[in-house]
Amino acid sequence: MSDTIVPLTTKKDWVSDQEVRWCPGCGDYGIMHAVQALMPELGIATENTVFISGIGCSSRFPYYMNTYGMHSIHGRAPAVATGVAVARPDLDVWVVTGDGDALSIGGNHLIHALRRNVNLTILLFNNRIYGLTKGQYSPTSETGKVTKSTPFGSIDHPFNPLSVALGAEASFVARTHDLDRKHMMSVFRAAHAHKGASFVEIFQNCNVFNDAAFDAVTGKQAREEMMIDLVHGQPIRFGADGHKGVVMGTDGQLRIVEVAEVGEAALLVHDAQRHDPGLAFALARLSHDDHSPTPFGIFRDVPRGDYGTMVGDQVLQASAKKGPGDLRALLRSGGTWMVGD
Amino acid sequence: MTDTHSFTEEERQAGEPEQISHVVVRFAGDSGDGMQLTGDRFTSVSALFGNDLSTFPDYPAEIRAPAGTVNGVSSFQVHISDHDITTPGDAPNVLVAMNPAALKADLHRLEQNGLLIVNSDAFEGRDLEKAGYDHNPLHDDFLAAYRVVEVPMTSLTQLATEPLGVKPRDAERSKNFFALGLVSWLYSRPIEPTIEWIGSRFKDLVKESNLAALKAGFNYGETSELFDHPYQVKPAKLPAGEYTNITGNVALAWGLIAAGQLAKLPIFLGSYPITPASDILHELSKHKHFGVRTVQAEDEIAAAGMALGAAFAGHLGITTTSGPGVALKSETTSLAISLELPFVLVDIQRGGPSTGLPTKTEAADLNIAMYGRHGEAPLPIVAAYSPAQCFDAAIEACRIALKYRTPVILLSDGFLANGSEPWLLPDVATLPDISTPFQTEPNHVAADGTAEYWPYLRDPETLARPWAIPGTPGLQHRVGGIEKQDGTGNIDYSPANHSKMVHLRQAKIDGIANDIPLATITGDADADVCLLGWGSTWAAIDAAVQRTRRAGTKVAWIHITHVNPLPPNLGELLKSFKTVLVPELNMGQLCRIVRANYLVDAKPVTKVQGLPFTSAELEKAIQEAIMQGAGS
Numbered sequence: 001m002s003d004t005i006v007p008l009t010t011k012k013d014w015v016s017d018q019e020v021r022w023c024p025g026c027g028d029y030g031i032m033h034a035v036q037a038l039m040p041e042l043g044i045a046t047e048n049t050v051f052i053s054g055i056g057c058s059s060r061f062p063y064y065m066n067t068y069g070m071h072s073i074h075g076r077a078p079a080v081a082t083g084v085a086v087a088r089p090d091l092d093v094w095v096v097t098g099d100g101d102a103l104s105i106g107g108n109h110l111i112h113a114l115r116r117n118v119n120l121t122i123l124l125f126n127n128r129i130y131g132l133t134k135g136q137y138s139p140t141s142e143t144g145k146v147t148k149s150t151p152f153g154s155i156d157h158p159f160n161p162l163s164v165a166l167g168a169e170a171s172f173v174a175r176t177h178d179l180d181r182k183h184m185m186s187v188f189r190a191a192h193a194h195k196g197a198s199f200v201e202i203f204q205n206c207n208v209f210n211d212a213a214f215d216a217v218t219g220k221q222a223r224e225e226m227m228i229d230l231v232h233g234q235p236i237r238f239g240a241d242g243h244k245g246v247v248m249g250t251d252g253q254l255r256i257v258e259v260a261e262v263g264e265a266a267l268l269v270h271d272a273q274r275h276d277p278g279l280a281f282a283l284a285r286l287s288h289d290d291h292s293p294t295p296f297g298i299f300r301d302v303p304r305g306d307y308g309t310m311v312g313d314q315v316l317q318a319s320a321k322k323g324p325g326d327l328r329a330l331l332r333s334g335g336t337w338m339v340g341d
Numbered sequence: 342m343t344d345t346h347s348f349t350e351e352e353r354q355a356g357e358p359e360q361i362s363h364v365v366v367r368f369a370g371d372s373g374d375g376m377q378l379t380g381d382r383f384t385s386v387s388a389l390f391g392n393d394l395s396t397f398p399d400y401p402a403e404i405r406a407p408a409g410t411v412n413g414v415s416s417f418q419v420h421i422s423d424h425d426i427t428t429p430g431d432a433p434n435v436l437v438a439m440n441p442a443a444l445k446a447d448l449h450r451l452e453q454n455g456l457l458i459v460n461s462d463a464f465e466g467r468d469l470e471k472a473g474y475d476h477n478p479l480h481d482d483f484l485a486a487y488r489v490v491e492v493p494m495t496s497l498t499q500l501a502t503e504p505l506g507v508k509p510r511d512a513e514r515s516k517n518f519f520a521l522g523l524v525s526w527l528y529s530r531p532i533e534p535t536i537e538w539i540g541s542r543f544k545d546l547v548k549e550s551n552l553a554a555l556k557a558g559f560n561y562g563e564t565s566e567l568f569d570h571p572y573q574v575k576p577a578k579l580p581a582g583e584y585t586n587i588t589g590n591v592a593l594a595w596g597l598i599a600a601g602q603l604a605k606l607p608i609f610l611g612s613y614p615i616t617p618a619s620d621i622l623h624e625l626s627k628h629k630h631f632g633v634r635t636v637q638a639e640d641e642i643a644a645a646g647m648a649l650g651a652a653f654a655g656h657l658g659i660t661t662t663s664g665p666g667v668a669l670k671s672e673t674t675s676l677a678i679s680l681e682l683p684f685v686l687v688d689i690q691r692g693g694p695s696t697g698l699p700t701k702t703e704a705a706d707l708n709i710a711m712y713g714r715h716g717e718a719p720l721p722i723v724a725a726y727s728p729a730q731c732f733d734a735a736i737e738a739c740r741i742a743l744k745y746r747t748p749v750i751l752l753s754d755g756f757l758a759n760g761s762e763p764w765l766l767p768d769v770a771t772l773p774d775i776s777t778p779f780q781t782e783p784n785h786v787a788a789d790g791t792a793e794y795w796p797y798l799r800d801p802e803t804l805a806r807p808w809a810i811p812g813t814p815g816l817q818h819r820v821g822g823i824e825k826q827d828g829t830g831n832i833d834y835s836p837a838n839h840s841k842m843v844h845l846r847q848a849k850i851d852g853i854a855n856d857i858p859l860a861t862i863t864g865d866a867d868a869d870v871c872l873l874g875w876g877s878t879w880a881a882i883d884a885a886v887q888r889t890r891r892a893g894t895k896v897a898w899i900h901i902t903h904v905n906p907l908p909p910n911l912g913e914l915l916k917s918f919k920t921v922l923v924p925e926l927n928m929g930q931l932c933r934i935v936r937a938n939y940l941v942d943a944k945p946v947t948k949v950q951g952l953p954f955t956s957a958e959l960e961k962a963i964q965e966a967i968m969q970g971a972g973s
Contacts, residue, residue, distance in 0.1 A: 016819070018831065047814045052650070055822075063819050063832070068811040070653055070680070071821025072646070073672055079643035083650025083658065084811070086634055087609050091654065091811050109646070112639035311634050318629035325631030327602050328769045330595060332585065336766065337389050340581025 013046055014039045016066040027178035027204035028058055031125060034184040036065070041185075042092075042192055049092045052081040054101040057132050058125035058204070061096040075106025078113035078122065082307070085118050089308040092192070095122040099140040100130050103159050107139075114170040117196040119306040121188070124161055124201050125178075129210035142290065147209075162284035162299060165199040166277045172196065173280060173300040177203035177218045183296065190298055196306040216291045230283070230297035235267035238293060246286065254282045256293055272301045358529045358573035363422035365430030366524060368517075369447045370439030372405050372415045375517035380417025382521055382538065386530045388586035388763055391576025392421040395880065397429035397953070398759045402616070402699045409471035414446040421528075423575040427727065427880035429760065431955035435527075437520050439463060439494070441472035448484075457487040458523070460516065462495035490567050494519050494558075501557035502550045511546075515554035522558025529573040532559050582765045589728035589757035590617070592764065593687065594624035596735025598631050601657050603736065603775045604743055607632040609651035611644035612661045616699040617755040618689040621661045641666040645673035645686070652682045653820070655779065655810035657739060661687040664706050665695065667713065667750075675714045677748035678846060680820045681797070681806045683777075685742050687735075690754040692951045701951025702755035704876045705927035710750040711905060711934070717843045719850040721745070722905040724752040726879035729764035731757060734902065740775040745853060746805045752904070754926070756877045756953045780807035783815055785828075794818055796830040804849035853906050860899050860908040868895035870966045871918035873943065875901050875931055877953060878924050884956030889963050896963055904931065912939035920966045922946050924959055 014036045022028045039049070049067040053059035055074035062069030068091075072080045077095045085093045095113075102110045102124050113120060129147070130136040136149040140161060144153040165173045172194040176187040184202065191198035203214040212219075217226045228238040228246065236246040237259060245259045245267040259267065271279070280299040287294040319325075366383065370376040377398055384396050397418040406413030420430035432452040438444040440463040451457060464479050478484055479491060498519045499512040507515075518539075525532050532555055539551050562568065587595075601608040610633065612622040626635045634656070638644035645660045652658030660670060667688050677684040690706045692698025710722050721741050725734035731753055738751035783792035784807060794816040797806050809816035818830060826833035827841055862871070864886050874882045879900055889896045899914060901907065915921050915935065921943040923932035929945030936943050946962045948954055 018819075045814070047817055048812055050654075050811050051819075063821070065819075067817050068653075069819035069821075070650075071819065071823065072649075073676055073822065076642060076646040076673070079638065079646030080650035080653075082636070082643070083609065083611060083647035083652075084654045085650075086636060086647070087607070087651035087654040087656040088811065108639055109643050112643065311636070315629045315632060315634060319632075322630040325598065325602065325628065327599055327631075330598065330628065330631075331766050331769070332583070334585050334587065334591070335385070335389070336583050336585045337391060338583055339391060339576070339579045339765075 008043060008045060009040045011036050011040055014066055016064050018063045020064050021060065022057060023208050025207040026057070027127065027206065028061070028125065030178040030181060031123070031184065031202055031204060032061065032064060034181045035123075035188060037181070038185045038188050041189065044092050048090065049094070050081075050084055051094045051096060052077045052084065053096040054098075054106055055132070056098040056101045056130075057206075058096055058098040059101060075101055075104070076109060077101065078106065078109040078118075078120065081120050082113055082116070082118045085120055085308045086311050089119065089306075089312055093120050095120050097122065097124050099124065099126045099128060099138045099161065103139040103161060103164060107164070111164065111168040114165055114168040114197045114199060116307040117171055117304050119196055119308050121191045121198045122200065123188070124199065125204040126161055126201050127204045127206035127210055128213050129206050131206050131209050135209040160284060161201045163281060166281045166284055166300065169277055170197055170199045170300065171302050171304045172198035172298070173284075174199070174298045175201045175203070175296050177214060177296065178205060179218055187298065190301065194301055196304050214290060217294045226293050228286070228293050228295040230270045230272070230295050230299065232270055232272040232298065232301075234270060235264060236270050236295075237267060244293070246283075254286050256286075272298045274300075275302055358571040361572050361574055362424065363420065363426065364435065364528060364572065364574055365418065365420045365433045366435045366437070366528070367416055367418040367433035367447060367450065368437045368520065369414055369416040369443035370517065371408050371442065372401060372403070372413045373408060374415070374439050375514075376415045376417050376439070379517045379521045380419055382535050383524065383530065384419050384761060385538075385586060386525070386534050387419070387421045387574075388584070389534055390530065392574055393424065393426050393577035393579055393763060394419060394421045394586070394761075395426055395429045396420070396761045397756070400700055407471070409440060409442055409468050411442045411446050411472060414443050416443070416447055421574050423577050425577065425579065427883045428953075428956055431957050435524070437524060439516070439520065441469050441474055441478070444478065445472045445474065451487060453486055455487055457484060457489045458520075459489065459491055460494040460520070461491035462493045492523065492561070492567070497557060497561060498554045501553045505546065505549050505553060507546060507550045512550060512554075515550045518551045518554040519558035519561075522555040522560075523562045526559045526562030527568055527571050529571045532556070579763065580765055584763045584765055586761050587729055587764045588620075588759055588761045589725065589731040589753055590620040590689070590759070591624055592729050593725065593731035593735050593751075593753060593758075594621045596732035597621075597625065597659055597685075597739065598628055598633060599732065599772060600736045600739035600775060601631060601633065603772055604657055604739060605776045606655070606657040607634065608659060609648060609656040610635045610659045610661065611638050611647035611651070612636075613638050613641045613644045613666065615641070615663045615666050617691055617758045618661045618663045618666075618687065620758065621687065621689070641669035642673060645670035649673055649677050649680070649682065649684055652677075652684050653680070653811070655808075657683065657685075657743070659685045659687065661689070663689050663691050663699075664693045664697070664709070667706060667709050671714050674720070674748050675716065675718050676822050678714070678718045678720060679822050681746045681846075682808070683742040683746055684748040685738050685751060686748060687738075687751045687753065689758045690752060692949075698951040700755065702877070702953060703926050703949060703951060704752070704754050704878070705930065705949070706752065707875075707904065707927065707930040710752060717847065719847050720747055720905070721749045721850055721853050721903070722752060723749060724876045724902055724904050725757055726876055726900060726902060728757050728760050728762045732764070736772065736775065737902070740773065741853060741856075743775055743777045744805065744856075745803055745849060746808060747850065752876060754877050777808070779813070780809040780816060781813055795828050796820060797825060798828050799845075804845060804852060851906055854909045857903045857906070857908060860901060860911045860914055862914065863898040863900070864890060865895035865897050866917075868897040869919040869970050870963055871897040871899060871915065871921050872959070872963070873899050873901070873915065873921055873923045873931070873935065875904055875925070878926065881954035881956045881959050882924060885959035885963060888956065888960050894963075894967065907938065912941070915939055915941045915943065920944065920970050922962060922966055924954060924962065926953065
C-alpha cells in the first residue's frame with residue numbers, strides 16, 4: 001500500500017523543534033523514530049494529525065511531533081482524544097500512553113474508547129514500571145516485583161494489556177516491541193489503516209527503573225525461540241526453522257508443541273479477522289510470564305463502525321430530516337401565547 | 342407535547358367565578374400518583390390562559406420510595422397570578438392531598454384557614470399507619486384550622502371509568518386526572534387543552550380512562566356543591582409579546598444551542614447523567630439538527646475531557662453536571678485554564694456535600710466554583726437567576742469562554758432547573774454575535790525571518806491567546822498542562838516565567854470585569870439596608886423587597902449575574918449602605934468573598950434546608966436589620 005502513495009512529507013517534516021528529554025537509552029526513542037519514519041508513508045498531512053497523551057514518560061511524545069498535540073491529564077488521553085475524534089472525524093488522532101496511564105488511572109477511559117470504537121490509534125508503551133515518578137510498580141508489573149513501593153514484593157496480580165483490550169472487544173489489537181523498527185512500522189501501519197479504535201501494546205524498555213524487563217523474550221539471543229510472529233492466514237509457527245507451533249487442545253486450551261510431533265496440519269491457523277474475540281484472547285493469554293514464548297503482531301482486526309462517524313451521521317440525518325436548526329422555531333416548540341397586541 | 346389551544350373570550354368568561362388576584366396550589370401525593378404531571382398540566386393551561394406563574398416541583402430522590410410513606414411524597418406547587426410574580430409562593434392557599442402521607446408531609450405549609458382537598462378513600466387503616474398517623478385526621482378536630490373538603494377520588498374515578506371496562510386497580514392510576522379536573526373547575530381552568538393533550542399522549546383504554554377521570558373531576562366540582570362557587574385568576578398584564586412557559590434546564594439547553602448559533606460553532610456536549618442536570622443532556626440530545634454532538638461519557642471526568650478535546654478541535658465544548666461532578670471535573674478544568682481554551686462547565690447545584698439532597702435545591706457550590714482547583718486557577722463564574730434567564734446566562738457564559746479562551750462555570754440550581762415561568766421570547770435577531778475568529782495565519786516572525794505560530798501570543802487587550810485548530814496548515818503546535826513560556830508556549834519551568842504566567846492568567850480573568858454589566862440598585866438607593874443576591878434567591882428577594890417597599894420602608898437590592906469577576910462598581914455601591922445583607926442558600930459563601938474583597942461588614946442570611954427562601958423569611962430579615970440599624 002505504501003508503494004502507491006507519493007509521500008507528501010519526509011520524516012523531517014514530522015519532527016518538532018523541541019529537544020527530546022527522555023533518558024539516554026530509553027526505549028521511547030526507538031518508538032518515536034519508528035512513528036516519525038512511518039508518517040510520510042501514510043500520505044497524511046502533519047496539520048491533519050493530532051497526538052494526544054496523558055501523563056508519564058511516554059506522554060511527552062506529542063511535544064516531539066510536528067503535528068497538533070496535547071499533553072493532557074494522567075489517564076485521560078482516551079477521553080480527550082474521543083472529544084477530538086468525535087468533533088472532527090476528518091483528523092488522524094493518535095493516543096500515546098503508558099501502562100500506568102492507560103491501565104491504572106485511566107483504565108476506564110481506555111476500555112470505553114475501545115468499546116465505542118472511536119477512530120484512534122492507541123500506542124501503549126508498556127515498560128511494567130512507573131518511570132516518571134521514579135520507580136513504583138505498575139499494573140503490568142509481575143507479582144513479586146520489588147520496587148520502591150513494594151519493598152517486600154508486589155502482591156498485585158498484573159493486567160495483560162491485550163486481554164483488557166480484547167475483553168473490551170477492541171476491533172484492532174496488536175503487540176510489537178521497541179527493538180524492531182520494521183515490525184513496529186508494519187504494526188503501526190496496519191493500526192492506522194484500521195477504521196475505529198486500534199490498540200497496540202509496545203514492549204518498551206525502561207533502562208533506568210526496569211532494565212531488561214523483556215530481554216528473555218525480545219533479547220537478540222532469545223528472539224528466535226521466544227517470539228511468536230502472528231501472520232493472518234498462516235499456521236502459527238516459531239523457533240529455528242519453525243520447529244514449534246501452537247495447537248488447540250481438545251479442552252480448548254492453546255498449547256505449544258513440536259511441529260514434528262503433531263504435523264503442520266494440526267497447527268492453529270491465525271485468523272485476525274475472526275469476529276469472535278475468543279481465540280485472540282486465548283493467544284493473548286498464551287504467555288503467562290516473561291520467560292515463555294510470546295505472540296507478536298496483529299491479534300485482531302475486524303471491521304466495525306467508528307464512533308465519530310456515527311455521531312456525525314446522526315447530526316446529518318437529523319439535519320436532513322428537520323432541516324438546519326431554526327432558533328426562532330425552537331423557542332416556540334413548547335407552545336406559546338400572545339399578551340397584548 | 343405542544344399545547345395549541347387558544348382561548349376565546351367566551352371561554353375566559355364562562356361561569357361566574359369570584360375574581361381573585363392570585364392563588365398558590367400544591368398538589369401532593371405518592372411518587373406513583375402522577376403529581377408532577379398533574380401540576381404541569383395545571384401550569385400549562387394557566388400559562389395559555391395568560392396568567393403569570395412560577396412553579397416549584399418538589400420530589401424525593403427515590404424513584405419509588407415505599408408507596409404511601411412520607412419519604413415517597415411528591416409535590417408540585419404552582420403560583421398563578423394576574424400580576425407579575427417571581428416566586429412559587431410561600432404558603433399554599435390550596436393543598437390537594439392524595440393520601441395521608443401527603444397530608445403529613447405538606448400540611449405545615451398550608452396557610453391558616455387554607456383549602457385542604459383530600460382523597461378521603463386513602464384515609465384508611467394501612468395508609469394511615471404507613472404515614473405514621475395513629476388516628477384518622479379526618480375524624481377529629483386535627484384539621485380544624487383548615488377548610489377541609491373530603492372527596493372520595495379513588496372510588497369516584499373507579500365509578501367514572503367502570504363503564505369503559507377499566508378494572509378498579511387500573512382506574513386508580515387515573516385519579517390524578519380526577520383531582521386535576523376538580524381543581525380546574527375550582528379555578529375556572531378550561532379542560533379542553535388537557536383533553537387535547539391526553540389525546541396526543543395516551544392511547545386506547547388508558548386515554549379513555551384518563552379522559553373520563555378528568556371530566557368526572559370537573560363535573561364533580563360543578564355539581565357537588567362542595568364549593569360555593571369557582572374562582573378565577575385573570576390573565577396577568579405582562580409586557581406585550583409572545584410567551585412560552587419554560588423550565589430552567591430547558592432554557593439553559595436552548596441558551597447553549599443559541600450560543601452555538603451565535604458563535605457559528607458546532608456544539609459538543611460531554612455529560613454523565615446526574616440529578617438535577619440530566620435534563621440538559623436530554624434536551625440537547627434532541628436537537629442534533631443544530632449541529633449539536635452529545636456524548637454520554639463513561640464518567641464525569643471523561644465528559645469534561647471530551648468537551649475539552651472538542652474545544653481543542655474547534656467546537657464549543659460544554660460539560661453539564663451537579664456538585665459531585667464538579668469535584669470530579671476539577672483537574673480537567675485546571676487543565677483548561679492552563680491550555681487557555683474555551684470550555685463551559687454547567688453546575689446545576691443541589692444539596693451537598695456528597696450525594697446530599699440530589700433532588701433538593703441549594704447554592705453551596707460557589708466555593709468549589711471559585712476555589713475548587715489546584716494551584717492558582719482563576720476562572721469566570723456566571724450565575725443564572727430565574728428559569729427563563731438561564732437562556733441568557735448560558736449565552737453569556739459561552740461568550741466569555743470564547744472571547745477570553747477560558748473555562749467558565751455557569752451556576753444554576755435545582756430550583757431554577759425544574760421550576761418554570763412564562764418567558765417573553767426574545768427577538769432572535771437581537772441576540773449578540775459572540776463569534777470569535779480562529780487563527781489561520783502565522784503570528785510571529787522568527788529571528789531568521791521565517792513566519793511561525795506562537796500559541797501563547799496574547800491579544801494585548803483581552804490577554805486571550807489565539808485559537809488555532811487542527812487542520813490549519815502551518816500552525817501545528819502542542820499544548821499541555823506543563824507550565825509554558827508566554828508567547829512560544831514551549832515548556833518552561835523557570836521561576837520568573839511561572840510567576841509571569843500565574844499573574845497573566847489572573848490578570849486575564851480580572852480584566853473581564855470591564856466587559857460585564859455594572860451592578861445596579863433596585864429599590865431605594867438612599868435606604869439603610871441593601872440586599873446583595875446572586876442566583877435563584879432573586880425570586881424571593883424580589884418579592885420581599887416589593888412587600889417591604891409597599892409597606893413604606895426603604896430597602897435597596899443588588900443582584901449580580903457575574904460572581905467572578907465581580908462588577909467593578911460593586912464595592913463602591915455596597916460601601917454606600919449602612920447594612921449589607923447577603924441572602925444565600927449556603928453558609929455565607931458570597932458574603933465572605935464580599936467581606937474579603939471590599940472590607941464591607943456584610944451579614945449573611947443563610948438557609949440550608951434544601952428549599953428556596955420564602956419571601957416572608959427575607960422580609961423578616963430586612964425588618965430585623967432595619968431595627969438593629971436603628972438601635973445602634
